[in-house]
Amino acid sequence: MKxxxxxxATLPNINLTNDDKCFQIDIPNEWSWFFLRRKQLLLFLQDATHLATKWRNRLLSDIADLTIGNKKANMFHLENIVKTYNSKFDHALVMSDLNPSDRQNYRSCEKVSSDEVLAILESNDDTYATFLYIKLLRYIIDAFINKATSIRDRFYFAWTIVFVCRLRKAWLNLEFKSSTQKSRDNYFITKPAYYSVEINAHILLYLILLVHEGSLPSESLQIPLFSNQSRESIFRSSRSLTGTQSTMVNFTVKGKFSEKIP
Structure with a gap:
């Protein structure tokens, strides 16, 4: 992707910007914070559902030390909410939402970053670091997954995450400059998650500029449709049309429906 x-990163023997069909935008020279090249042959986003689960899994990790200031973001604050509150109607969390082994539990990401959970975390100074971390998870969901988010808010949420991550990374490099890179990585989100955040925010802005310049229609800003989840859902639904004894994996939509419709 990079x-x-x-x-x-560059491909040593292939130039992808020589094609006449390349997209191109005008980037102001003062945009020193924008790192994507002007001409692009392909535009794509890292699957936001997987990005959200990566963000959640880092919080549940035993290795990561997500210290923010003099506070630490960790899963024990969430466990305490489940154990302390008598009714889960106050937060809707259950202990299975905090299971680190269930790494693809996207529903857990939505529940952990709900308004109710964020309000509980924000109200306590000891859990404020966890609140900030989960707030960024909520921004990921609103920026790239939530269909109701306006494009202005998507832009704000996406680039807020980017600049917070950049500041965090710069602070770690200064604070722990004598430590190894591996040690510094324990205080930060994983590299795949960080690059996914950067790339998604850059592509989002790139698309906005293309639409603004008239190179693409406004429908191109339907960001949730860039996710793999909708296509996987179609595949699962198509597979369900087969019998219980079918072992077919690859098929075409035309071929599958021609079998079902006389």
Whole structure:
């Protein structure tokens, strides 16, 4: 992905910007914070559902030390909410939502970052670091998954995450400059998650500029449709049309429906 976009990486023997069909935008020279090249042959987003689960899994990790200031973000604050509150109607959390082994539990991401949970975390100074971390998870969901989010808010949420991550990364490099890179990585989100955040925010802004310049229709800003989840849902629904004894994996939509419709 980084190679195709030219995002701090290049293909040594292939030039993807010579094609006449390349997209191109005008980037102001003062945009020193924008790292995507002007011409792009392909535009794509990292699957936001997987990004959200990566963000959640980092919080539940035993290795990560997500210290923010003099506070630490960790899963024990969430466990305490489940154990302390008598009714789960106050937060809707259950202990299975905090199971680190269930790494693809996207529903847990939505529940952990709900308004009710965020309000509980924000009200306590000891859990404020956890609140900030989960607030960024909520921004990921609102920026790239939530269909009701306006494009202005998507832009705000996406780039807020980016700049917070950049500041965090810069602070770690200064604070722990004598430590190894591996040690510093324990205080930060994983590299795949960080690059996914950066790439998604850059592509979002790139699409906005293309639409603004008239190179793409406004329908191109239907960001949730960039997710793999909708296509996987179609595949699962199509598979359900087969019998219980079917072992077919690959098929075409035309072929599948021609079998069902006389």
């Amino acid at each position: 190679l195709l976009l030219g995002f701090f």
